[in-house]
Amino acid sequence: xxxxxxRRLLAAVPVLLLVxxxxxxxxxIVPGDPAHAMAGSDASVEEINELRRGLGxxxxxxxxxxxxxxxLLQGDLGHSYTLRADVTDLIFERIPITLSIAIxxxxxxxxxxxxxxxxxxxxxxxxxxxxxMGAALLGVSVPNFWIGIMAxxxxxxxxxxxxxxxxxxxSESVIGWLQSMTMPAxxxxxxxxxLLTRITRSEMLEMMHKDFVRTARAKGASELRVMMAxxxxxxxxxxxxxxxxxxxxxxxxxxxxxxxxxxxGLGRLIVQAILTRDYPLIQGTLLFxxxxxxxxxxxxxxxxxxxxxxxxxx
Amino acid sequence: xTEFSQALRVDLTEDREETRRFLVLRRFFRSPxxxxxxxxxxxxxxxxxxxxxxxxxxxxxxxxxxxxxxxxAQNWFGTDNFGxxxxxxxxxxxxxxxxxxxxxxxxNAVAGAAIGALAGYLRQLDNLLMRVMDAFMAFPAMLLxxxxxxxxxxxxxxxxxxLAVAYVPKTARIVRGTALIVREQQYVEAAQVAGAGTMRxxxxxxxxxxxxxxxxxxxxxxASAVLAEAxxxxxxxxxxxxxxxxxxxxxxxxxxxxxxxxxxxxxxLAITFAVLGFNFLxxxxxDVLDPHLPGESE
Numbered sequence: 001x002x003x004x005x006x007r008r009l010l011a012a013v014p015v016l017l018l019v020x021x022x023x024x025x026x027x028x029i030v031p032g033d034p035a036h037a038m039a040g041s042d043a044s045v046e047e048i049n050e051l052r053r054g055l056g057x058x059x060x061x062x063x064x065x066x067x068x069x070x071x072l073l074q075g076d077l078g079h080s081y082t083l084r085a086d087v088t089d090l091i092f093e094r095i096p097i098t099l100s101i102a103i104x105x106x107x108x109x110x111x112x113x114x115x116x117x118x119x120x121x122x123x124x125x126x127x128x129x130x131x132x133m134g135a136a137l138l139g140v141s142v143p144n145f146w147i148g149i150m151a152x153x154x155x156x157x158x159x160x161x162x163x164x165x166x167x168x169x170x171s172e173s174v175i176g177w178l179q180s181m182t183m184p185a186x187x188x189x190x191x192x193x194x195l196l197t198r199i200t201r202s203e204m205l206e207m208m209h210k211d212f213v214r215t216a217r218a219k220g221a222s223e224l225r226v227m228m229a230x231x232x233x234x235x236x237x238x239x240x241x242x243x244x245x246x247x248x249x250x251x252x253x254x255x256x257x258x259x260x261x262x263x264x265g266l267g268r269l270i271v272q273a274i275l276t277r278d279y280p281l282i283q284g285t286l287l288f289x290x291x292x293x294x295x296x297x298x299x300x301x302x303x304x305x306x307x308x309x310x311x312x313x314x
Numbered sequence: 315x316t317e318f319s320q321a322l323r324v325d326l327t328e329d330r331e332e333t334r335r336f337l338v339l340r341r342f343f344r345s346p347x348x349x350x351x352x353x354x355x356x357x358x359x360x361x362x363x364x365x366x367x368x369x370x371x372x373x374x375x376x377x378x379x380x381x382x383x384x385x386x387a388q389n390w391f392g393t394d395n396f397g398x399x400x401x402x403x404x405x406x407x408x409x410x411x412x413x414x415x416x417x418x419x420x421x422n423a424v425a426g427a428a429i430g431a432l433a434g435y436l437r438q439l440d441n442l443l444m445r446v447m448d449a450f451m452a453f454p455a456m457l458l459x460x461x462x463x464x465x466x467x468x469x470x471x472x473x474x475x476x477l478a479v480a481y482v483p484k485t486a487r488i489v490r491g492t493a494l495i496v497r498e499q500q501y502v503e504a505a506q507v508a509g510a511g512t513m514r515x516x517x518x519x520x521x522x523x524x525x526x527x528x529x530x531x532x533x534x535x536x537a538s539a540v541l542a543e544a545x546x547x548x549x550x551x552x553x554x555x556x557x558x559x560x561x562x563x564x565x566x567x568x569x570x571x572x573x574x575x576x577x578x579x580x581x582x583l584a585i586t587f588a589v590l591g592f593n594f595l596x597x598x599x600x601d602v603l604d605p606h607l608p609g610e611s612e
Contacts, residue, residue, distance in 0.1 A: 018449030
């Protein structure tokens with residue numbers, strides 16, 4: 001197991017190197033240069049030159065690349081010009097908020113969709129199956145920012161049940177925090193639920209035709225036991241993969257949902273960085289998210305080994 | 315049915331090729347999901363062409379005396395904060411969405427097939443190409459698209475470029491997966507022994523066999539591109555505001571959600587409808603072409 005983990009960790013190194021190179025290159029493809037774009041159209045030549053010096057853009061690119069990597073090794077992602085703070089600090093300030101929405105939405109989405117997927121598979125072809133699958137497909141097709149706006153219209157404006165947006169820290173009021181997080185989490189969960197329900201159903205259908213399920217039935221195991229202990233137990237690996245892949249969707253979803261509900265999380269920071277053309281902040285947040293994505297994929301791979309001992313062998 | 319099968323038998327003797335195509339088409343139209351998807355896509359194309367043509371309004375034509383009008387016989391979907399007809403804007407938005415979707419799919423088809431087939435067939439290139447693709451895939455696709463449009467600036471061309479870059483790696487990976495299987499087949503070995511060149515083997519054997527998984531993937535890319543384009547517009551990094559994209563429509567209506575819900579409602583329904591249509595189409599195609607492909611559409 002240890003050597004397996006070590007091998008997987010080593011394999012992540014070249015990917016991370018390329019990812020950081022891509023994040024560096026992003027700053028180089030800006031037409032003109034970032035100093036021009038950041039300063040705006042009514043800036044004087046001196047202002048632009050000063051900004052360029054501040055960004056280090058007056059030095060050759062290979063020097064900047066070397067400095068970029070040197071700084072990265074020290075955990076330094078650069079300095080935000082609009083927010084006048086270190087990018088690393090800004091990111092770590094926002095992480096708990098985004099992470100809590102993400103976890104909240106997964107706590108809703110994962111159990112629900114596994115139950116729905118199992119039910120749809122068990123009663124394949126029935127009206128229940130059709131209804132669940134229709135809802136699931138709708139879940140992956142509907143744009144989450146639109147669902148968010150419609151949810152505000154319904155739950156906040158019409159019914160007045162939940163706040164239309166904003167964020168209440170749990171240190172201030174736990175109830176207020178829960179109220180402010182519920183709609184974003186539900187909206188973030190719609191697409192996840194759709195995807196996960198579909199995967200669970202198709203994996204379960206595949207497992208239900210396997211010999212070991214027939215054997216379990218033949219030896220008289222209860223239907224619940226057949227489905228849970230035999231079919232679902234074997235369908236769990238692809239399901240876990242998808243839960244891992246959902247991370248990417250949650251991050252993108254968070255960008256949109258935090259914007260809709262004015263939640264000051266990591267996603268809102270990225271949008272803010274883009275709209276104010278704060279390139280060091282764009283670069284830093286993207287690199288952070290991509291690295292986190294690589295690590296989540298790594299954890300997913302390692303969890304296979306946990307769920308399926310056969311993978312550990314080779 | 316007997317008449318039908320007789321007609322079929324006559325066909326078989328007359329023109330085998332035509333019958334084969336007919337039978338494949340018939341298999342598609344037997345799949346209810348394919349039919350549903352096909353119908354929705356046809357309706358969208360009709361909306362984009364006929365709707366714009368029939369409408370007496372311009373998509374960007376303002377009428378400030380008729381602001382925020384609820385749906386009426388004159389303005390089927392109401393008007394927005396500038397008095398623009400929401401129906402005309404939704405119809406024109408369908409054209410834009412279809413155009414972006416088609417362009418992204420076209421680039422995906424060419425680049426994804428080329429990279430995937432090369433990586434899958436030529437082992438020397440595999441590691442290099444796929445590691446680069448991995449790095450791109452390390453960014454969530456949508457986020458990569460946001461980053462690229464943020465760097466390049468908001469425009470139709472940049473949106474297409476950004477979405478193409480975001481989705482090509484996955485398409486390439488899927489084609490590579492199929493190409494890896496094809497290269498081990500005996501007919502490929504036979505072609506190699508017969509002295510066929512690499513390009514010929516790729517063109518005649520590898521690519522045609524990757525076609526069905528490619529087509530299925532491309533339908534899902536289309537669905538994702540429509541959704542992503544709307545999201546980019548909504549976030550303010552897609553096509554800039556006067557353009558009647560669906561995302562812009564929803565974003566315009568955000569401020570007026572309490573007094574004029576129709577501004578956001580209809581473009582959102584249009585997106586859902588379009589994405590649902592292409593997802594149906596993809597599901598249907600997959601059921602017919604690739605029964606063993608795992609179900610997934612990101």
